[in-house]
Amino acid sequence: MNTFDALSLFSGGLDSILASKLMQSLGHKVLGLHFVSPFFGKPEQVPEWEREYGIPITTIDVGQEFVDLMAAFPPHGFGKVLNPCVDCKILMLRRAKKLLPVYEASYIISGEVLGQRPMSQRADTLNIIRNDADVREVLLRPLSAGLLPVTPMEESGLIDRAKLRSLVGRGRKGQYALAKELGVTKIPTQAGGCRLGERESARRYWPILRTFPKPLAPYFDLANVGRQLWRREADTVTGHWMVMGRDYRDNQKLLKLVSPEQYVFELKSFPGPSAVGVPIPGLNWTDEILAEAAACLASFSPKARMHGDAVEVSIERHGAERIISVRPDRPHGFEDNLTWPQTRAQQKIWERTLAEI
Missing domain, CATH: 3.40.50.620 (HUPs)
Incomplete structure (x- = not known):
């Protein structure tokens, strides 16, 4: 050396x-x-x-x-x-x-x-x-x-x-x-060379920091790509996180970053985005939630929506694939992550809570 x-x-x-x-x-x-x-x-x-x-x-x-x-x-x-x-x-x-x-x-x-x-x-x-x-x-x-x-x-x-x-x-x-x-x-x-100084990036990272018991660095690589969608029930984040590509380039990046324990969602017969579902340890993705995620994916494909009927979505995990049929217009609980003002407000609460300990 x-x-x-x-x-x-x-x-x-x-x-x-x-x-x-x-x-x-x-x-x-x-x-x-x-x-x-x-x-x-x-x-x-x-x-x-x-x-x-x-x-x-x-x-x-x-x-x-x-x-x-x-x-x-x-x-x-x-x-x-x-x-x-x-x-x-x-x-x-x-x-x-x-x-x-x-x-x-x-x-x-x-x-x-x-x-x-x-x-x-x-x-x-x-x-x-x-x-x-x-x-x-x-x-x-x-x-x-x-x-x-x-x-x-x-x-x-x-x-x-x-x-x-x-x-x-x-x-x-x-x-x-x-x-x-x-x-x-x-x-x-x-x-600026650091994404942590950018509001758009910060609001992508914040839910990961506050939701996962032990966040891993590869999660934040995923957060740098595409759309960040979190499942909500009664305005509360459930911890089910899906990253969806916006275009072909995003799709290719996501597929390179995915790990075996994560879910990969792709439409079978229509062009559209790819998506990755990231499970939190101890929090299951039930069949119902997987179907909601698949419907969310399909809803971002114009041709799948125009089809007017159920479409097939492939879900792969640990090398095993399953196919489910969903309607692209089916209601689902996945929404965009918090806005910057919402993120900043939660961050301030976190800072005040720690200061009082």
Whole structure:
């Protein structure tokens, strides 16, 4: 295995690129750590980043670890949506610290810029992140190092503090100037890279967090695809969740993500969506509920509705298939998931309840 001087938290955003390239320019051998989960990460872009920026990068899957953090409620809370930014950075730094001896690296690089983000990059929050992650002795933030306390790496002479930067605030002029200095010509667009900061994604994830006793990372991969339908009785979610494709591309994604214990619904004789039913441990899908789900699926096929009579739907689980006949206009209890205001209201109740414990 190759060895490195430093491990860099590499998101693919401009700050992570600049932090890594700056330390490379000072003669340090840097390995980028690209963390991925159902909520963030672009592993398919790693080869392009390596070619464009000359930084070796390895992908680190923290999906289940991150889901466990969310389900237990992040100690430092959420941002404006469902984004636990402070705890996210702590999680990544802890994992990076564990990897230091694996690569014989001496320190960790993070591209944080003092004052750039209101929740996670204030001076006090940067200290909390450093202390809670237990990386005081090994963490370097080279883009704002001149405004932060001296690190052990600088004190020992491993890193020349005079060659680090003092970027601050939300402006990008300093970053653009540094990019030019370092020869970085391909500037990534400035956009959020985490789905947890998006309202549409948050309302997809929320019912999973609150319904499943132990949510699994693959559930959230499913939540990123197609329509999210939950069965309700008297305005109460029963826990029966169905994910339905909106088009051929969605259908193909769903069929790649399905696991053996889940139900796969498909129309036999008409074009239409595919759907996946995700069972909660201990909560059965009765024949009646399976029929409701099949009718819901059929109702999204225009040609099945025009047929005007019962249609056949295939239901497959554990490799066994059964065929049932349903009417596309049959009433069913599956509905779209909560709106964002409804989701936010429930989230606030959850936060207040935990604060009182």
